[in-house]
Amino acid sequence: TKDIGRNGFHFHTSEMNEIVIRKSKLASSLRTGLENGEFVILYQPQIDLKTEKIIGVEALVRWNHPKLGTISPAEFIPLAEETGSIIPIGEYVLRKACQQSKAWQDAGLPPFRVAINISARQFTQTNLAETVKSALEESGLSPQYLELELTESIIQGSKSSIATMQELKKMGIHLSIDDFGTGYSSLSYLKLFPIDSLKIDQYFTRNIQVDSKDAALVDTIIRMGHNLNLNVIAEGVETAEQLDFLKSRLCDQAQGYYFNKPLPAEEISKIYCQKKSE
Numbered sequence: 258t259k260d261i262g263r264n265g266f267h268f269h270t271s272e273m274n275e276i277v278i279r280k281s282k283l284a285s286s287l288r289t290g291l292e293n294g295e296f297v298i299l300y301q302p303q304i305d306l307k308t309e310k311i312i313g314v315e316a317l318v319r320w321n322h323p324k325l326g327t328i329s330p331a332e333f334i335p336l337a338e339e340t341g342s343i344i345p346i347g348e349y350v351l352r353k354a355c356q357q358s359k360a361w362q363d364a365g366l367p368p369f370r371v372a373i374n375i376s377a378r379q380f381t382q383t384n385l386a387e388t389v390k391s392a393l394e395e396s397g398l399s400p401q402y403l404e405l406e407l408t409e410s411i412i413q414g415s416k417s418s419i420a421t422m423q424e425l426k427k428m429g430i431h432l433s434i435d436d437f438g439t440g441y442s443s444l445s446y447l448k449l450f451p452i453d454s455l456k457i458d459q460y461f462t463r464n465i466q467v468d469s470k471d472a473a474l475v476d477t478i479i480r481m482g483h484n485l486n487l488n489v490i491a492e493g494v495e496t497a498e499q500l501d502f503l504k505s506r507l508c509d510q511a512q513g514y515y516f517n518k519p520l521p522a523e524e525i526s527k528i529y530c531q532k533k534s535e
């Protein structure tokens with residue numbers, strides 16, 4: 258038993274070491290990665306369920322690491338949060354996505370919003386309204402075509418976060434709550450915050466066909482959103498059955514692999530230039 262114990266411990270340690278080494282490698286190359294243009298942005302369409310037309314795209318960042326290949330944001334965003342690199346990375350995504358969005362409009366695509374994920378640190382430790390204003394001016398994008406996705410954890414009700422939201426709102430920017438219902442905040446913030454949309458997390462969407470409790474929760478979130486005059490969008494829609502359910506419950510919009518995976522900007526141009534002439 259001593260051996261097994263030691264082996265178990267040994268295996269555990271080396272595995273831990275690998276994780277720690279990878280983490281520190283990634284953490285230390287975040288900034289140079291940004292400088293070297295290793296971050297790319299993919300865009301995932303958001304579809305209006307009444308008209309079936311594109312109403313927006315969500316910007317989702319990827320890291321094409323020269324040695325380690327493509328790294329998911331689920332892995333490097335938390336590291337970037339820890340090290341503070343999320344601030345320049347987030348600003349890069351914001352500026353780049355605004356430019357791209359304006360370029361699509363100039364190329365004659367139907368105008369749709371671009372939604373950007375904002376991290377907690379970006380929201381609380383920088384002058385976000387200032388950065389957003391400059392990104393809009395620089396790109397020439399009209400504020401009505403910009404959406405910021407905020408999570409419940411960011412906004413935990415401090416006075417200054419409400420002030421920031423109000424400032425953004427006054428500029429004409431669309432605000433949404435991402436991963437709605439997965440955080441720990443109370444619902445009272447829905448009353449305090451000047452938001453436009455709720456995003457139902459894929460955690461709920463995934464099982465609406467198999468779990469009647471998830472179905473009930475999704476139904477309830479949609480009704481509550483509508484009662485509060487909010488727009489409701491479901492993410493992670495993968496099947497026609499999930500879509501039918503969401504339509505029957507009058508969900509406003511949907512996003513997910515059923516429609517499109519996150520795509521490079523050129524793919525978006527191709528798809529929606531063709532649609533225009535249909």
Ligand code: C2E
Pocket residue numbers: 301316317318329330331334347350374375376435436459492493494495512513514515519
């Ligand atoms: P999120 O904001 O909840 O984004 C939704 C995630 O679900 C994305 O993962 C997207 O690719 C994935 N997804 C979309 N449709 C489907 C579907 O039908 N089925 C399934 N199973 N998944 C789907 P991704 O791109 O790996 O991003 C992961 C997370 O990383 C995002 O979660 C977001 O929290 C964060 N993230 C991504 N880009 C940025 C960024 O520019 N800034 C910040 N702060 N966070 C970002």
Ligand code: CA
Pocket residue numbers: 315374406435
């Ligand atoms: Ca999001």
Ligand code: CA
Pocket residue numbers: 435436456457458459492
């Ligand atoms: Ca989400």
Ligand code: CA
Pocket residue numbers: 436
């Ligand atoms: Ca998330």
